[in-house]
Amino acid sequence: MAKEYVKVRADFLPDGQIRPLMFRKEDGEKVIIDRVLDVRPAPALKAGGQGVRYVCRAEERIYYLFLDRERWFVEEE
């Protein structure tokens, strides 16, 4: 599976945490995140890479959104 870097809109909370709200895929599709289910450092074994992994539920699907240093990429379940 190809690694897809995405444009992310997020809240930067006063305690330093980041909460992604939505992201836009390369083909322009906008995905609005309903809920962040889990946040932890993890490897992206399918797309390749590592970062802080946000398990996100959006439109009945699960997306793995990774923040690797300054860039975001997405891995679909």
Added chain:
Amino acid sequence: MSRVILHVDANCFYASVECLYRPELKGKPVAVCGDPAARHGIVLTANYPAKKCGVHVGQAVWQALQLCPELVTVAPDYGLYTHFSALMRNIWLDYSDRVEAFGLDESWIDVSRPDMTVAKGVRLADEIRERVKRELGITVSIGVAENKVFAKLGSDMKKPDGTTGIYPETFREKIWPLPANELLYVGKSTTSSLRRLGILTIGDLARADSRVLKGALGKNGLLLQAFALGLDASPVMKAEHNAVVKSVGNSTTTCRDIATVDDARCVFFLLAESVAARMREQGLKGRCISISIRETNLSRASCQMMLPSPTFLTDDLIHGACTLFEQNFPHRLPLRSVGLSCSHLTPADAPRQMSFCGDEKRILQREKLDAAVDDLRRRYGHNIIQRGNVVGDKDFSLLSPKEENTIHPVPFFAG
């Protein structure tokens, strides 16, 4: 209270990180290699499938490809490895504040506390290994022992992804049959000195007559024997101790051989600019200049000189390096690589004894000039301003040693 120390070694570190970032390489033999075009064409790290074919660290890329034609060679990405090293370090710091790095991929962690034993250390090491795998996607091997030297030996025993405990009751059976050269600090020449004394294993070293060892190897002989007996008492330096800098240096293997004294001067100009700029950046001045050379047959030599007062001026370093070279090495040309370093460091703002005879005005002018050059390079890149004698030589003028970041393990007894 006896100590419990973990030594963590990331398995095939550079290659593992590359494979993690490129899942298409999974299962293939992979080697991270220097750039053959720039004559840095050696294997820096190979993964396990490549090692099975006989590929090993330090081998020329062409030799590795002969042994393993399907080998995938990858250029190193030191920025990524440094990032991973920092991620690992943050994990270690959750378990102890006494963490000492040994290069990017190895660290000692002192987890001693009153109720800690090697057996408990092994369980803790297993937990750490699982955590690294889960969070970072790479594997580490961990050695657990009562001293740093045995912990390091332990981390080499189960690869990849294993923990080895070296227990005080049984270390003789586990460690003493190993060849002497596996011990930290036993390099090529020490191994042959030991062999002449009939010492082949770590056990032989432990049982040897200490007077004979002292005669053959001096104080180091006794130190190595203490290592073999499990009496290494060197502490794990606390995190902040790693920041102590003992010398600032740079070396470079040039695109073509350094054939003439002028070539050598040109490369020393570049190295001196880099070393002096880094010293100014870190707020340090040095009093001892050392240069090292490597001939085309890979033999090495070095020499050094003391300056009358500490300096971080580019011109002083250039003058020192060129003088050392011209006095000691012109007959050893052509050279493959040269290095320059400055030690006996003091803080740049430390009070300085001014001289009646010295040219204080010149020093102030030079400091201003160097600061202006640093500022230009910071804003517009290294090549915005260059020395006249360097510009003419295309092979050398493109070198930017300060930006080409090389990472070497810190010495064992640093600090």
